[in-house]
Amino acid sequence: IAGITQAPTSQILAAGRRMTLRCTQDMRHNAMYWYRQDLGLGLRLIHYSNTAGTTGKGEVPDGYSVSRANTDDFPLTLASAVPSQTSVYFCASTDRGYGYTFGSGTRLTVV
């Protein structure tokens, strides 16, 4: 079934640790995105990639990095986790901006 796979589903992480959230799509979409969802704030864009080999900063990029080595994968890395990064993270993709596919999310708790 075509779609986006995110891993892990949930994680409890000690503050200061490094973590990579994985996102893989099999639809050959050019553009991919990482959002974080926080109560009362909706979804906010962290980083995006218009095509393989390029990335850009979104609304809340501090403390996060991404890479786009190929079309399918778009990992999100927290170099040194802090409690304010406790959130639900969603990966998404689109081909022409008219239809978006979302992953099922990663629930991250930083303690």
Added chain:
Amino acid sequence: GDSVTQMEGPVTLSEEAFLTINCTYTATGYPSLFWYVQYPGEGLQLLLKATKADDKGSNKGFEATYRKETTSFHLEKGSVQVSDSAVYFCALSEINAGGTSYGKLTFGQGTILTVHP
């Protein structure tokens, strides 16, 4: 920059009541507009969309009309059910925002809807 404003929630209704969730937007170009729904414990699902002025998106009894003159995309349903209880997000995307943020979705803050029997 682009922004989306939704009516403040939460919204609590009785079954079969009429639902309206207001959504207004600001955008530099000519955006596409979306409503997404998130059921408890799940990810986001596209509910409906509209890509040009006066288009009406509809799905599962929900409707929204793209009103360029009022920069609005209000969500409506004539008779809600308990199963409609969820969080609803209004969102927009711009396809060619200078080529620097191709197609990124900008979301409203979400409206929690609870429907009682």
